[in-house]
Amino acid sequence: AIRITQSPSSLSASTGDRVTITCRASQGISSYLAWYQQKPGKAPKLLIYAASTLQSGVPSRFSGSGSGTDFTLTISCLQSEDFATYYCQQYYSYLPLTFGGGTKVEIK
Amino acid sequence: QVQLQQWGAGLLKPSETLSLTCAVYGGSFSGYYWSWIRQPPGKGLEWIGEINHSGSTNYNPSLKSRVTISVDTSKNQFSLKLSSVTAADTAVYYCARGYTFYIAARPRFPVYYFDYWGQGTLVTVSS
Numbered sequence: 619a620i621r622i623t624q625s626p627s628s629l630s631a632s633t634g635d636r637v638t639i640t641c642r643a644s645q646g647i648s649s650y651l652a653w654y655q656q657k658p659g660k661a662p663k664l665l666i667y668a669a670s671t672l673q674s675g676v677p678s679r680f681s682g683s684g685s686g687t688d689f690t691l692t693i694s695c696l697q698s699e700d701f702a703t704y705y706c707q708q709y710y711s712y713l714p715l716t717f718g719g720g721t722k723v724e725i726k
Numbered sequence: 727q728v729q730l731q732q733w734g735a736g737l738l739k740p741s742e743t744l745s746l747t748c749a750v751y752g753g754s755f756s757g758y759y760w761s762w763i764r765q766p767p768g769k770g771l772e773w774i775g776e777i778n779h780s781g782s783t784n785y786n787p788s789l790k791s792r793v794t795i796s797v798d799t800s801k802n803q804f805s806l807k808l809s810s811v812t813a814a815d816t817a818v819y820y821c822a823r824g825y826t827f828y829i830a831a832r833p834r835f836p837v838y839y840f841d842y843w844g845q846g847t848l849v850t851v852s853s
Contacts, residue, residue, distance in 0.1 A: 619787075650829075652839035661820055661843035662771065673841070705771055709837045714786040715761075715773040 620644050620711045624718030630726040637693040639704055639721045646686045647710035653682055653691045654705045656720075662705060666691065693723075701725055728753040732821045732844035734806075738851045744808040748821030748844050755779050755802045759824035759836050762795060762806045764817040765846075772817075776824065777804050778836075811851045818846045 621644040631637050641651065649669040654662035664673045666682040669689055679694045693700055706718040734746035748760070756779040765771050775785035777795045785793045794807040808815060824838030 650837060654840075661822075661846050662840070663843075664839065664841050667825070667839045667841075707771075707839060709839050712776075712835060712837060713784060714788070717771040717773070719770045 619714055620647060620708050620716055622706055622708055622716050622718040624706055624721055626721060627719060628722040628724060630724050631696050632726045633696055633698055635696045635726075637696055637700075637723060639691045639706075639723075641684075641689045641691075641706035641718045643687045643689075643708055643710075647708045649685045650708060650710035651682075651684070651689050652707045652709065653680075654707065655700075655702045656705065657702045665704075696723070728823065728842045730821050730823065730842055730844040732819075732847055734819075734847055734849070736848055736850060738811050738849065740812050740851060740853055741810055742851075744811050744815065744819075744849055744851075745805065746819055746821070746847055746849075747803055747805045750802040750804075750823070753823075755799060757826065759826045759838055760797070760804045761822050761824055761840065763820045763822055763840070764815075765820070766814075766817045774806065774808075774819075778826075811849075813851050816849065816851050818848050820844050820846050 623642045651669045653666040656662040670682045681692045683690050703720050703722045705720050729751040732748040759776045761776045762774040775795050777783045792809045797804045821844040822840040823842040825841045826836045826838040
């Protein structure tokens with residue numbers, strides 16, 4: 619199974635900050651990586667797929683980059699509604715599909 | 727607009743069988759893979775398994791011996807059964823649609839990310 623190491627596991631930031639979250643895959647996955655946002659008590663919401671393609675309706679302050687084994691999610695100007703937990707998911711190898719451990723973005 | 731609505735028993739005793747169903751409203755049912763994913767309290771996401779409209783399934787090897795996913799295309803529904811549950815199976819269970827396509831490197835195997843999710847069902851296993 620492909621392991622996804624996500625870091626940091628949590629971070630504190632202020633509104634307006636630039637935030638970066640990384641995922642590292644245990645083997646190359648090309649660009650087959652998605653990012654999700656999850657708020658308490660809610661299902662995850664797709665933000666980005668194919669490592670850098672923004673899902674329809676997602677604000678442009680979210681961006682993704684990377685390929686191979688190293689990937690980044692950036693929130694350029696953190697808004698109050700962005701405080702949540704973020705997960706990456708690789709879909710290159712599907713037995714099993716695997717997620718990163720999550721990054722909780724908290725208010726400083 | 728695609729909507730996934732799920733339901734099932736929320737409280738089980740050890741050794742019982744977990745049973746959940748997910749109904750899909752709007753959009754096409756065929757052409758996609760449909761998955762179950764779970765999330766233990768305060769923890770991350772674990773993919774359980776998948777099914778397509780033809781009934782083709784694949785399961786996470788870690789759960790394969792206990793999992794059965796089935797489909798009812800007449801109702802646009804798919805279901806999860808997990809047998810012999812223990813406290814370790816306590817989690818929020820989600821159904822989700824996999825936006826499915828195929829890559830040249832492995833044309834026989836689907837790849838997908840999850841674009842629509844159900845609302846989640848908390849299943850607690852306790853004696």
